[in-house]
Amino acid sequence: MTTEHIVVVGGGMVAHRFTEALRARDAEGRYSVEVIAEEPRAPYDRVALTSYFTGRAPEDLQLGDPALWHDPLVTLHRDSRATGVDRDRRIVTVEGGREVAYDHLVLATGSYAWTPPTPGADLPGVFVYRTLDDVAALRGYVEERRATLGRPVRGAVIGGGLLGLEAAGALQGLGAHSTVIQFNDRLMNLQVDAGGGEALKRLIEGMGVAVRCNTATKEIRAGKDGHVGSMAFADGAEQLVDVVVFATGVRPRDELGAAAGLEMGPRGGVVVDDTCLTGDPAVSAIGEVACIQGACIGLIAPGNTMAEIAVDRLLGGESTFPGADTATKLKLLGVDVASFGDAFATTPGALEMVYADPVNGVYKKLVLTDDATTLLGGVLVGDASAYASLRPMVGAQLPGDPAAWILPEGSVEKGEIELPDEAGVCSCNNVSAGSIRGAVNDHECHDLGAVKACTKAGTSCGSCLPLVKKIMATELEKSGIEVSNALCEHFALSRAQLFNAIKVAEVTTFTEVIERFGAGRGCDICKPTVGSILASLYNEHVLAGDRAALQDTNDRVMANMQKDGTYSVVPRVPGGEILPEHLILIGQIAQDFGLYTKITGGQRIDMFGARLEQLPQIWKRLVDAGMESGHAYGKSLRTVKSCVGSTWCRYGVQDSVGLAIALELRYRGLRSPHKLKLGVSGCARECAEARGKDVGVIATDKGWNVYVGGNGGFTPVHAQLLVEDVPDEDVFRVIDRYLMYYIRTADRLQRTAPWQQEHEGGLDEIRRIVVDDSLGLGEELDAHMARHIDSYEDEWKAVLNDPVRLRQFASFVNAPEEPDPTLAYVPQRGQRRPATPEERASAPVLIAPTTLEVRS
Amino acid sequence: MTATLPTASSTAGTSAPTRVCALADLTPELGVAALVDGEQVAIFLLADGSLHCVQNLDPFSGASVLSRGITGSKGDVPTIASPIYKQVFSLLDGTCLVTMDKQPKEGRAADLVVHRVSLDNGDVFIDLAGSA
Ligand code: SRM
Ligand SMILES: Cc1cc2nc3c(=O)[nH]c(=O)nc-3n(C[C@H](O)[C@H](O)[C@H](O)COP(=O)(O)OP(=O)(O)OC[C@H]3O[C@@H](n4cnc5c(N)ncnc54)[C@H](O)[C@@H]3O)c2cc1C
Ligand code: SF4
Ligand code: FES
Numbered sequence: 009m010t011t012e013h014i015v016v017v018g019g020g021m022v023a024h025r026f027t028e029a030l031r032a033r034d035a036e037g038r039y040s041v042e043v044i045a046e047e048p049r050a051p052y053d054r055v056a057l058t059s060y061f062t063g064r065a066p067e068d069l070q071l072g073d074p075a076l077w078h079d080p081l082v083t084l085h086r087d088s089r090a091t092g093v094d095r096d097r098r099i100v101t102v103e104g105g106r107e108v109a110y111d112h113l114v115l116a117t118g119s120y121a122w123t124p125p126t127p128g129a130d131l132p133g134v135f136v137y138r139t140l141d142d143v144a145a146l147r148g149y150v151e152e153r154r155a156t157l158g159r160p161v162r163g164a165v166i167g168g169g170l171l172g173l174e175a176a177g178a179l180q181g182l183g184a185h186s187t188v189i190q191f192n193d194r195l196m197n198l199q200v201d202a203g204g205g206e207a208l209k210r211l212i213e214g215m216g217v218a219v220r221c222n223t224a225t226k227e228i229r230a231g232k233d234g235h236v237g238s239m240a241f242a243d244g245a246e247q248l249v250d251v252v253v254f255a256t257g258v259r260p261r262d263e264l265g266a267a268a269g270l271e272m273g274p275r276g277g278v279v280v281d282d283t284c285l286t287g288d289p290a291v292s293a294i295g296e297v298a299c300i301q302g303a304c305i306g307l308i309a310p311g312n313t314m315a316e317i318a319v320d321r322l323l324g325g326e327s328t329f330p331g332a333d334t335a336t337k338l339k340l341l342g343v344d345v346a347s348f349g350d351a352f353a354t355t356p357g358a359l360e361m362v363y364a365d366p367v368n369g370v371y372k373k374l375v376l377t378d379d380a381t382t383l384l385g386g387v388l389v390g391d392a393s394a395y396a397s398l399r400p401m402v403g404a405q406l407p408g409d410p411a412a413w414i415l416p417e418g419s420v421e422k423g424e425i426e427l428p429d430e431a432g433v434c435s436c437n438n439v440s441a442g443s444i445r446g447a448v449n450d451h452e453c454h455d456l457g458a459v460k461a462c463t464k465a466g467t468s469c470g471s472c473l474p475l476v477k478k479i480m481a482t483e484l485e486k487s488g489i490e491v492s493n494a495l496c497e498h499f500a501l502s503r504a505q506l507f508n509a510i511k512v513a514e515v516t517t518f519t520e521v522i523e524r525f526g527a528g529r530g531c532d533i534c535k536p537t538v539g540s541i542l543a544s545l546y547n548e549h550v551l552a553g554d555r556a557a558l559q560d561t562n563d564r565v566m567a568n569m570q571k572d573g574t575y576s577v578v579p580r581v582p583g584g585e586i587l588p589e590h591l592i593l594i595g596q597i598a599q600d601f602g603l604y605t606k607i608t609g610g611q612r613i614d615m616f617g618a619r620l621e622q623l624p625q626i627w628k629r630l631v632d633a634g635m636e637s638g639h640a641y642g643k644s645l646r647t648v649k650s651c652v653g654s655t656w657c658r659y660g661v662q663d664s665v666g667l668a669i670a671l672e673l674r675y676r677g678l679r680s681p682h683k684l685k686l687g688v689s690g691c692a693r694e695c696a697e698a699r700g701k702d703v704g705v706i707a708t709d710k711g712w713n714v715y716v717g718g719n720g721g722f723t724p725v726h727a728q729l730l731v732e733d734v735p736d737e738d739v740f741r742v743i744d745r746y747l748m749y750y751i752r753t754a755d756r757l758q759r760t761a762p763w764q765q766e767h768e769g770g771l772d773e774i775r776r777i778v779v780d781d782s783l784g785l786g787e788e789l790d791a792h793m794a795r796h797i798d799s800y801e802d803e804w805k806a807v808l809n810d811p812v813r814l815r816q817f818a819s820f821v822n823a824p825e826e827p828d829p830t831l832a833y834v835p836q837r838g839q840r841r842p843a844t845p846e847e848r849a850s851a852p853v854l855i856a857p858t859t860l861e862v863r864s
Numbered sequence: 865m866t867a868t869l870p871t872a873s874s875t876a877g878t879s880a881p882t883r884v885c886a887l888a889d890l891t892p893e894l895g896v897a898a899l900v901d902g903e904q905v906a907i908f909l910l911a912d913g914s915l916h917c918v919q920n921l922d923p924f925s926g927a928s929v930l931s932r933g934i935t936g937s938k939g940d941v942p943t944i945a946s947p948i949y950k951q952v953f954s955l956l957d958g959t960c961l962v963t964m965d966k967q968p969k970e971g972r973a974a975d976l977v978v979h980r981v982s983l984d985n986g987d988v989f990i991d992l993a994g995s996a
Contacts, residue, residue: 497938497939498936498937519911528936528937528939529910529911529935529936529937529942530936530937531934531936531937531938531943531945531952532933532934532936532945532950532952534936535934535936536934554892554893556891556894557891557892557893557894557934557935558934560934560947561929561932561933561934561947562947564894564932565932569929569932569947569948571925571927571948572926572927573925573927573928573929573932573948620932815889816891816894818896819897820896820897820898820899820904821884821885821889821890821896821897821898821907822884822885822898822899822900823898823899826899828904828928829899829902829904830904830921830927830928845926845969845970
């Protein structure tokens with residue numbers, strides 16, 4: 009079989025999906041793919057473009073697994089624009105004159121940002137909003153203007169649609185004032201009706217963005233320095249502005265197709281049939297450039313569908329384009345807007361059911377069939393929490409009273425929704441309820457991560473995740489698979505439920521806990537969990553009462569067990585700042601006990617190879633010199649990593665070390681569902697890698713930005729912005745509440761990143777709870793944290809003062825000082841390490857542990 | 865407490881029960897290690913008052929650490945979980961009940977050797993010869 013060569017013109021989102029799907033499905037390697045991309049980077053997530061302003065780096069926006077571009081059958085040319093297509097010779101010409109031959113050509117050139125002809129549109133300070141380069145230039149300009157003008161920048165966005173509102177939010181995020189200029193009589197006129205538009209306008213204005221509807225822009229005028237200075241409107245009014253963003257719609261980039269003589273749609277776009285083929289059987293078009301079923305569609309979901317269809321057809325499949333779902337949800341920070349199905353009630357006889365609460369800026373409308381049972385569409389403004397559940401129900405009967413879906417939570421009982429198999433759940437990736445059920449039942453995906461990896465549901469915008477989770481849970485329950493809510497065989501409760509139960513019942517010992525809420529004797533899963541909950545709630549010593557037996561070996565001896573059964577010792581070095589005396593002491597102890605030393609990834613020093621019976625002697629010396637436990641063993645605060653910050657660094661704008669130390673001392677010893685790591689950087693260069701931490705704090709010239717939910721480990725995630733430019737007090741309060749809320753509600757061994765992602769409503773909801781105090785929990789969380797801070801004691805110091813607990817550090821009950829005779833070491837680079845089984849076999853190289861005498 | 869120090873020459877199977885400690889030296893649900901004739905064993909006093917003794921060597925890691933694991937139950941069987949890779953063993957007959965999809969170290973059995981423990985006048989005795 010010979011390999012056929014496919015050339016894809018355009019390196020956008022749909023080109024990526026095409027390439028990924030082809031390589032996933034073309035197992036025999038029938039096709040090789042060459043992607044010609046004009047932008048200077050591999051395909052990225054354009055939908056998430058705005059998150060660039062909340063600190064996501066361009067690399068974070070990369071789509072899919074970068075390994076795709078190293079596949080031997082895939083070639084990606086960046087910075088490379090196709091200039092012509094010769095269909096007779098089957099050749100694409102690339103800028104610079106290079107010719108590329110194809111067996112099949114795929115046009116995936118997308119759209120460009122269209123701007124209405126406006127005088128002044130070419131002045132410096134006028135931008136569009138389509139590519140990473142666009143947003144990077146916009147950001148650079150705003151920052152530079154602010155510095156030059158010495159005052160906040162005035163911004164205007166022309167266009168009040170989805171994109172315009174995103175752009176306005178972005179300008180605000182950059183610290184600029186922003187005004188949205190809308191030609192139509194309401195915002196988002198394509199998606200929401202008049203009532204929704206009104207509610208939306210109030211919400212947007214509430215965020216400090218000015219809105220001018222019914223306004224046409226006549227001219228953009230230069231200021232004295234030749235940059236944008238003001239705008240003039242058709243009604244004669246004028247407004248001072250420093251930067252203008254056009255968000256007035258997109259037009260297909262169909263110039264290649266047009267020049268090659270392919271049929272064009274009435275409003276542009278390369279005409280294709282339902283299989284994505286143009287009139288030339290060797291040329292397909294997919295994504296925004298394709299005019300399919302009479303129109304170009306400016307959304308990612310139908311583009312991805314086209315990519316899948318084109319792949320399917322190339323591999324001999326039969327699929328056809330089913331029509332587009334134009335449901336939309338605004339991703340703007342803090343504003344909930346969604347519209348789906350027949351939002352304007354154009355179906356004959358359609359009924360509209362409306363709930364409006366102007367005070368709180370909520371407007372919700374359901375469009376139903378004339379018998380008020382079948383859902384046709386809807387508009388949700390101010391509270392779009394029902395979106396994920398309702399959107400897939402379009403065309404199906406809503407159980408119970410439909411009003412339940414729009415009235416405030418709890419006023420009417422909601423019917424249980426059972427989605428039909430064919431209902432689309434994830435529109436970004438075209439995943440139906442049936443596929444999710446299939447993943448659970450036939451592919452043994454029993455947790456959200458597995459379902460996501462298997463079906464791709466929820467991997468793009470994420471708005472469908474709550475629903476995906478619900479379907480998965482229902483399915484697991486049906487097939488009798490224990491929905492892994494239960495902690496283990498001894499507790500039917502989840503960790504969060506158990507936490508509440510223990511808190512309400514005020515029980516303080518494991519015996520009481522298991523008698524009241526569990527069964528059996530416990531195990532290595534529930535015992536440490538209960539130990540951790542008791543510690544979070546009452547903050548008594550980890551070894552107090554019957555607790556020692558609950559702890560994993562690490563907590564039980566307050567050190568980390570190594571592969572040979574010895575331990576490591578890690579004293580706390582708050583913020584990574586250390587006294588020379590302490591450095592010397594650590595070195596001295598390591599020498600005296602023959603410990604292997606290493607600088608950890610958490611800015612402190614680890615001493616390895618201490619035997620159980622040596623731990624108290626080592627810790628006594630550390631504690632006497634004023635050092636304390638670093639909790640390297642605990643599911644608790646580990647380190648607060650810092651950069652040197654403004655005290656020494658020429659770029660630092662705040663004292664990052666000072667804040668890091670304050671945070672580390674505040675949260676030290678705090679027991680939690682999993683370990684906690686924080687980081688503080690002194691400026692946006694981010695030398696402390698704070699965004700890789702559960703909580704990251706980054707200095708700004710106005711205060712601090714707090715990011716939450718970052719994670720290294722197996723699935724790295726960058727932390728997301730929680731609050732911006734806040735003073736020290738707020739940093740403490742916001743983090744106090746965030747951590748306490750996490751501690752109370754997360755699953756066992758669930759770090760903040762997955763917790764945050766799986767939390768109903770995601771980070772936005774968490775922000776409402778911990779920043780806006782929407783549940784009224786604030787004071788309680790504050791008080792809980794205050795109790796923790798007040799009752800903190802160094803665990804090691806406490807044990808050293810307690811002869812009973814010290815007895816647990818005997819190596820053998822009948823020979824308390826006798827070293828474990830099975831330990832064996834070999835020298836390496838001037839220190840020692842455990843011997844391998846092979847080395848043990850050749851006895852002479854062994855260093856017996858007892859040869860390293862303890863000086864006292 | 866009189867410590868019974870290891871004697872290099874002894875071979876399991878011929879010795880008489882050895883006193884390792886007083887019952888009062890044990891804390892319910894927390895294991896201790898003991899040296900009996902040069903061999904390491906792990907001894908557990910459970911909350912129900914029962915005493916158990918198994919080899920201290922964890923077959924899956926090769927480290928002598930089982931005394932420092934977490935006691936518990938699986939169904940009605942009292943168990944000990946290894947602190948290193950979390951395998952779970954029966955304290956009744958030493959069977960490995962949960963392997964965590966791992967194999968024991970080369971040349972080692974997955975199941976533990978169980979030793980007979982007896983109480984005499986408040987003292988705990990281990991008999992390496994008699995398996996429980
Ligand atoms: C010592 C150290 C490596 C080093 O030599 O630098 C280390 C050593 C261990 N890490 Fe780590 N990690 C160390 C920094 C890190 C970092 C980097 C950091 O903190 O900046 C990460 C990635 C950041 C993160 O956690 O998000 C890291 C991610 C992990 C993970 C993955 C966590 C996850 O969410 O997926 C584990 C596994 C786990 O906890 O389940 C882990 C587990 C471990 C354990 C506890 C494994 C174990 O059970 O034995 C190791 C304990 C060694 C010991 O005895 O001290 N270690 N580990 C570092 C100690 C830092 C400290 O001072 O406390
Ligand atoms: C800020 C923003 C927010 C958005 N939000 C959403 C949303 O919430 N939901 C949603 O569904 N959609 C959203 N969209 C739209 C979505 O991003 C697009 O529908 C999607 O990117 C279309 O993919 P595509 O591959 O067809 O086009 P594109 O992603 O535009 O890719 C086309 C690529 O082809 C390149 N190209 C063009 N001509 C040539 C040539 N001659 N040679 C080489 N390369 C060429 C272009 O440079 C571009 O990189 C948003 C768009 C933006 C800008
Ligand atoms: S983050 Fe900033 S202050 Fe900190 S070391 Fe880097 S450049 Fe300096
Ligand atoms: S709907 Fe966007 S990821 Fe599922």
